[in-house]
Amino acid sequence: MSLFIIPILWTLPPQLDITFANKSYPATRAQVYGCLMLGLWSGLAIGLSTEYFTSHSYGPTRELARACLYDAATNIIKGLALGYLSNIIPICCLSATVLITFSWAAMYGVALAALGMLGCLPVCLAIDGYGPISDNAGGIAEMCNLDKSVRVFTDALDAAGNTTAAIGKGFAIGSACLVALALFGAYVTRVADLAPEAFNVNILEPFTFAGLLFGAMIPYAFSALTMSAVGTAAEEMIVEIRDQVPKIKRKEPGYPDHHRCISISTEASLKKMIAPGAIVILSPLVMGLLFGYNAVSGMLAGTIVSGI
Numbered sequence: 001m002s003l004f005i006i007p008i009l010w011t012l013p014p015q016l017d018i019t020f021a022n023k024s025y026p027a028t029r030a031q032v033y034g035c036l037m038l039g040l041w042s043g044l045a046i047g048l049s050t051e052y053f054t055s056h057s058y059g060p061t062r063e064l065a066r067a068c069l070y071d072a073a074t075n076i077i078k079g080l081a082l083g084y085l086s087n088i089i090p091i092c093c094l095s096a097t098v099l100i101t102f103s104w105a106a107m108y109g110v111a112l113a114a115l116g117m118l119g120c121l122p123v124c125l126a127i128d129g130y131g132p133i134s135d136n137a138g139g140i141a142e143m144c145n146l147d148k149s150v151r152v153f154t155d156a157l158d159a160a161g162n163t164t165a166a167i168g169k170g171f172a173i174g175s176a177c178l179v180a181l182a183l184f185g186a187y188v189t190r191v192a193d194l195a196p197e198a199f200n201v202n203i204l205e206p207f208t209f210a211g212l213l214f215g216a217m218i219p220y221a222f223s224a225l226t227m228s229a230v231g232t233a234a235e236e237m238i239v240e241i242r243d244q245v246p247k248i249k250r251k252e253p254g255y256p257d258h259h260r261c262i263s264i265s266t267e268a269s270l271k272k273m274i275a276p277g278a279i280v281i282l283s284p285l286v287m288g289l290l291f292g293y294n295a296v297s298g299m300l301a302g303t304i305v306s307g308i
Helices: 006-011 029-054 059-067 072-085 088-118 121-128 130-143 148-192 206-249 258-271 274-291 293-307
Strands: 015-020 023-028
Touching: 006 029, 015 088, 023 029, 023 088, 029 059, 029 088, 029 148, 059 072, 088 148, 121 130, 121 148, 130 148, 148 293, 206 258, 206 274, 206 293, 274 293
Parallel strands: none
Antiparallel strands: 015 023
16 A cells, blocks of 8 residues: 555645645645555554454463453453553554644645555454454354354454454544544634634633533443443343243244344344434534534544543
8 A cells, every 4th residue: 555655646736735723734745645654554553552452362361361260350450451551552653643744734634644544444344344253153153052162163263353353443443533633623624714713722711621521521421322222232132032932942933033133133223322323413513502612622622532
């Protein structure tokens, strides 16, 4: 990808005069290429660090597995610590990418870095599908009472699938950070047409700081609602399965009723996502109407940082 992008650069003018926040950024072709490469290669660094922290081939996951020999609590504590620790390298990569690309081409450079990082995402997502397939294969093998050796093989495949899924999410989250920042720049630019001081987002301004706190809360509220939805759907599914199993054993006609189980999952996935979706769509509108653009600026910044 690094090589094949080079000929495309000649479709651009030798210099792009980009203006952001009343400041000019004369970006050259080389700087545009650098923005793309920073996104592409920082994405690779994020992927490699994710593999290190999630693959059973490396120390962190093996240490976590060793903690399981003692107690569930030690496993949870060390697992959370490992998850928090795994943030360091990706955030450093994203921070460096934002700093350099913005200095070269303002928000356009940040958007280009996001495109560069997304360049590998199709491959990652294709591999990402490998995890659930091997996981389901293991479940089928267990439910069919196959030999235990089959489960050993499917567990190894599932472990690899979990790692590839985590790597794909790393690329997606990293690019989402850059895209969200570019969209935030678009919002500030649009508001500045009406209020020129909007370019100066000041967290000491009370409405901005209040919006910052509110925005930092939104990802947690969204996650809580989605996790609760999964739990509720699982409870409904368990009740249905417990009701069907005796009827299946008695070989009653019409059982197993697969359609009922599918309906529970489908209805829950649609109905339970209304509230999280409403939070995302309505919160900036309500915040802007009630408290103004400063509060929305703070809310967006808080959501980006907290969400990533």
